[in-house]
Amino acid sequence: MPARTLLTAGITGVGMSFPERRLTNAELETMVDTKDDWIVERTGIRERRLVERGVGASFHGAKAAEQALEHAGLKATDIDLIIVPTVTPDMLFPATACLIQHMIGADKAWGYDMEAACSGFVFALQNARAQVESGFARRVLVIGTEVMSAITDYTDRNTCILFGDGAGAVVVEAVDPARVGIIDAILRVDGSGADLLKMDGGGSRMPPTAESVAAKAHYIFQEGREVYKFAVKGMANITAEIVQKNGFTGPDVDLFVPHQANLRIIEAAQRRVGLEDRQVGITIDRFGNTTSASIPSCLRVALEEGRLQEGSLVVATSFGAGFTWGSVLLRWNAPL
Ligand code: UT7
Numbered sequence: 001m002p003a004r005t006l007l008t009a010g011i012t013g014v015g016m017s018f019p020e021r022r023l024t025n026a027e028l029e030t031m032v033d034t035k036d037d038w039i040v041e042r043t044g045i046r047e048r049r050l051v052e053r054g055v056g057a058s059f060h061g062a063k064a065a066e067q068a069l070e071h072a073g074l075k076a077t078d079i080d081l082i083i084v085p086t087v088t089p090d091m092l093f094p095a096t097a098c099l100i101q102h103m104i105g106a107d108k109a110w111g112y113d114m115e116a117a118c119s120g121f122v123f124a125l126q127n128a129r130a131q132v133e134s135g136f137a138r139r140v141l142v143i144g145t146e147v148m149s150a151i152t153d154y155t156d157r158n159t160c161i162l163f164g165d166g167a168g169a170v171v172v173e174a175v176d177p178a179r180v181g182i183i184d185a186i187l188r189v190d191g192s193g194a195d196l197l198k199m200d201g202g203g204s205r206m207p208p209t210a211e212s213v214a215a216k217a218h219y220i221f222q223e224g225r226e227v228y229k230f231a232v233k234g235m236a237n238i239t240a241e242i243v244q245k246n247g248f249t250g251p252d253v254d255l256f257v258p259h260q261a262n263l264r265i266i267e268a269a270q271r272r273v274g275l276e277d278r279q280v281g282i283t284i285d286r287f288g289n290t291t292s293a294s295i296p297s298c299l300r301v302a303l304e305e306g307r308l309q310e311g312s313l314v315v316a317t318s319f320g321a322g323f324t325w326g327s328v329l330l331r332w333n334a335p336l
Pocket residue numbers: 033034035038039042043118157158161223224225226227228231260261262265289319320321
């Protein structure tokens with residue numbers, strides 16, 4: 001039997017795409033009983049982007065994927081696997097991965113959607129890494145794309161101020177092992193938190209009916225305060241764990257890319273690991289919480305702001321519905 005080569009996966013391209021339409025806090029003040037000050041102070045969000053009604057997650061997902069491919073210097077036909085983490089697929093089936101494959105002309109790819117809520121991107125990145133390092137897939141697109149506005153109740157001030165639409169994508173492929181790539185991942189789920197952040201309707205347990213629509217079961221439900229407590233602990237602990245486990249300390253981290261759910265949750269994790277503001281990627285002010293799109297789009301913003309260098313040590317951490325949470329540690333390998 002031929003000896004198996006050891007492969008190291010890394011990110012070699014990143015892209016994002018957001019709708020033009022901005023929903024500002026001032027506009028939300030006219031829709032629900034809320035105040036700009038409250039939203040900024042409690043969440044850090046100033047505005048979020050929304051698609052036009054009828055635009056599915058595939059639309060910005062395909063655009064983000066095309067930008068990631070261009071960044072990696074690849075064509076769509078170079079891709080052999082497309083993984084789409086999303087809670088807002090165009091349809092329950094077929095998979096949004098299939099729709100994007102067709103839109104971008106990735107004629108040699110297979111693909112699938114996966115759902116781990118706000119941790120979707122981090123979980124999918126580990127999926128992609130495993131596929132590449134096993135030698136089964138050579139080049140993988142991971143596309144976090146969401147139309148959160150499709151499942152948001154714009155009469156519920158508890159949730160409608162939080163979420164936004166958009167997409168972020170990365171290319172994962174084998175890199176020179178000397179350049180390291182993805183170093184480690186720690187991933188967790190705890191279904192005991194399932195009822196604290198969920199959408200009850202539309203699945204097999206509660207198919208859509210006139211009653212389920214009237215009961216607003218097809219919108220996001222969140223016990224914000226409870227989720228907040230778990231999120232602070234989960235994000236801070238797992239970020240500290242992956243940094244320490246791999247022999248690093250706070251000052252070694254060049255960029256912490258947290259899931260963008262709440263600025264106060266991000267700051268708690270930042271303090272726990274001992275990071276300065278300049279080490280933390282923040283996009284929540286302009287995009288709100290875009291679920292599986294938040295980490296890849298934050299990476300793209302960091303790249304455009306010149307905050308990533310060859311070999312930068314990056315920690316990406318998420319927490320979301322499920323509960324799901326996880327952290328990935330990597331060296332930056334994509335062109336600058
Ligand atoms: O992304 C996946 C994971 N999700 C998260 O990580 C989200 C975690 N949770 C949070 O980020 C926060 O809990 C929220 C931002 C959702 C809420 O902030 P909070 O500081 O936990 O507020 P709260 O829910 O404890 O509400 C405090 C008060 C309440 O009034 P009373 O009961 O004290 O009179 C709410 O009714 O603020 C009120 N409130 C609002 N006031 C103005 C709730 N929403 C609003 C609003 N505008 N939009």
